[in-house]
Amino acid sequence: xxxxxxxxxxxxxxxxxxxxxxxxxxxxxxxxxxxxxxxxxxxxxxxxxxxxxxxxxxxxxxxxxxxxxxxxxxxxxxxxxxxxxxxxxxxxxxxxxxxxxxxxxxxxxxxxxxxxxxxxxxxxxxxxxxxxxxxxxxxxxxxxxxxxxxxxxxxxxxxxxxxxxxxxxxxxxxxxxxxxxxxxxxxxxxxxxxxxx
Amino acid sequence: xxxxxxxxxxxxxxxxxxxxxxxxxxxxxxxxxxxxxxxxxxxxxxxxxxxxxxxxxxxxxxxxxxxxxxxxxxxxxxxxxxxxxxxxxxxxxxxxxxxxxxxxxxxxxxxxxxxxxxxxxxxxxxxxxxxxxxxxxxxxxxxxxxxxxxxxxxxxxxxxxxxxxxxxxxxxxxxxxxxxxxxxxxxxxxxxxxxxxxxxxxxxxxxxxxxxxxxxxxxxxxxxxxxxxxxxxxxxxxxxxxxxxxxxxxxxxxxxxxxxxxxxxxxxxxxxxxxxxxxxxxxxxxxxxxxxxxxxxxxxxxxxxxxxxxxxxxxxxxxxxxxxxxxxxxxxxxxxxxxxxxxxxxxxxxxxxxxx
Numbered sequence: 341x342x343x344x345x346x347x348x349x350x351x352x353x354x355x356x357x358x359x360x361x362x363x364x365x366x367x368x369x370x371x372x373x374x375x376x377x378x379x380x381x382x383x384x385x386x387x388x389x390x391x392x393x394x395x396x397x398x399x400x401x402x403x404x405x406x407x408x409x410x411x412x413x414x415x416x417x418x419x420x421x422x423x424x425x426x427x428x429x430x431x432x433x434x435x436x437x438x439x440x441x442x443x444x445x446x447x448x449x450x451x452x453x454x455x456x457x458x459x460x461x462x463x464x465x466x467x468x469x470x471x472x473x474x475x476x477x478x479x480x481x482x483x484x485x486x487x488x489x490x491x492x493x494x495x496x497x498x499x500x501x502x503x504x505x506x507x508x509x510x511x512x513x514x515x516x517x518x519x520x521x522x523x524x525x526x527x528x529x530x531x532x533x534x535x536x537x
Numbered sequence: 538x539x540x541x542x543x544x545x546x547x548x549x550x551x552x553x554x555x556x557x558x559x560x561x562x563x564x565x566x567x568x569x570x571x572x573x574x575x576x577x578x579x580x581x582x583x584x585x586x587x588x589x590x591x592x593x594x595x596x597x598x599x600x601x602x603x604x605x606x607x608x609x610x611x612x613x614x615x616x617x618x619x620x621x622x623x624x625x626x627x628x629x630x631x632x633x634x635x636x637x638x639x640x641x642x643x644x645x646x647x648x649x650x651x652x653x654x655x656x657x658x659x660x661x662x663x664x665x666x667x668x669x670x671x672x673x674x675x676x677x678x679x680x681x682x683x684x685x686x687x688x689x690x691x692x693x694x695x696x697x698x699x700x701x702x703x704x705x706x707x708x709x710x711x712x713x714x715x716x717x718x719x720x721x722x723x724x725x726x727x728x729x730x731x732x733x734x735x736x737x738x739x740x741x742x743x744x745x746x747x748x749x750x751x752x753x754x755x756x757x758x759x760x761x762x763x764x765x766x767x768x769x770x771x772x773x774x775x776x777x778x779x780x781x782x783x784x785x786x787x788x789x790x791x792x793x794x795x796x797x798x799x800x801x802x803x804x805x806x807x808x809x810x811x812x813x814x815x816x817x818x819x820x821x822x823x824x825x826x827x828x829x830x831x832x833x834x835x836x837x838x839x840x841x842x843x844x845x846x847x848x849x850x851x852x853x854x855x856x857x858x859x860x861x862x863x864x865x866x867x868x869x870x871x872x873x874x875x876x877x878x879x880x881x882x883x884x885x886x887x888x889x890x891x892x893x
């Protein structure tokens with residue numbers, strides 16, 4: 341359809357506003373009742389919050405914490421065998437899966453032929469890690485898992501390189517809930533049923 | 538000898554008033570931050586403490602002051618140094634001088650000496666206040682211009698246009714009050730408001746001149762650059778306008794001047810429209826006879842402070858309720874609404890006074 345520009349009615353914003361201003365009731369046009377009503381709204385909210393400050397959405401952080409879900413992806417830890425050694429067999433699955441390339445593993449030969457390999461070094465760079473949890477998904481040994489720990493601020497960059505010893509033992513120093521570990525115990529269970537554990 | 542005692546009394550009064558007003562500023566900042574927080578469902582600053590004492594966050598202004606003092610006093614290299622330094626002074630000094638003519642209580646008679654409870658009893662009264670408040674526009678324009686920053690300049694220009702427009706409305710809305718109470722001296726205006734109208738209502742300015750009160754309130758909001766008329770600052774479009782380039786104590790002085798302008802405005806509203814230090818339905822002479830000179834003066838001071846604090850809260854309350862005007866809306870309101878209404882009010886007042 342072709343529109344003849346001569347027949348188009350051009351409406352300017354000012355005209356619309358002026359037209360509307362004349363159709364509104366006079367007590368709306370002087371704005372003052374609306375201003376008073378607005379003041380009533382703000383003071384009502386304020387008095388309610390003063391009387392009942394517990395209803396405020398603010399979480400007073402160091403004293404109060406948000407309750408995060410069970411699948412929260414916080415700082416990793418390495419699981420141990422009953423002997424105290426890491427469950428990790430240095431298969432490199434997690435390092436391969438890691439999209440941020442933050443896991444560094446050096447494999448060594450384990451004296452027990454049933455285990456074959458163990459990590460001589462296992463470092464996670466906390467500044468690179470994007471907390472995606474792919475390492476946990478990738479692990480065939482259920483050796484790495486995540487916790488709900490999210491407070492690891494530091495002044496030193498070195499503090500963000502978590503080595504094997506730290507990842508194995510940091511949970512002894514700080515009590516943190518388990519986070520993302522969807523296959524907890526399943527590998528041991530299937531091995532038990534096949535009699536390979 | 539008597540001259541010396543008068544001088545000492547004046548100095549003491551000036552000192553006490555100045556200290557009182559300056560110390561109201563941090564309390565206002567606190568009220569603004571905590572009040573706005575509770576209006577917006579937040580908590581506001583409540584962490585700063587001295588040995589565990591937070592006083593509901595009142596220690597926060599103290600920390601702010603320490604921070605302001607120790608911050609680097611940075612001046613941009615492209616600024617005009619002389620005017621850049623002069624501007625905050627030009628804004629603060631008139632703001633601090635305005636309180637001189639506001640009466641805080643009835644005349645106090647101690648040891649046979651009559652002490653007026655105002656720093657300076659000028660016979661031009663309210664004209665002095667208008668003269669000084671119009672000076673503050675120079676501070677703002679100079680700050681905007683000497684910063685050599687386009688946002689600052691825009692803020693300064695807006696401010697000058699706004700202040701000139703609303704000063705007219707401010708002055709005209711008061712004329713009705715001056716006609717009714719037949720004086721420009723604030724202490725006489727307050728005295729005249731002590732009587733009662735029809736035996737029930739106190740003869741306050743807000744009762745005799747309700748329209749003038751609304752117009753004056755709007756104009757005083759515009760004069761003190763507070764929302765909904767804070768176009769010179771306009772964070773969303775001009776950063777913070779004329780004091781964009783200021784830091785440390787120079788910025789703090791702008792801040793103080795804004796709050797002092799608020800205090801001046803509240804005191805003026807109370808003095809002109811809410812009977813100043815008058816306690817409603819209580820005659821000053823009767824009160825003095827009942828409780829004595831000094832307690833009466835203190836009670837009147839309390840009455841005055843309560844009214845002033847309410848209007849200071851109104852300033853804060855309105856800021857967190859209303860959005861900012863657009864520039865053309867501001868101008869239209871000032872010239873096409875408030876000014877004609879103020880003129881009509883003067884005309885009506887004149888008619889009523891002529892025929893009664």
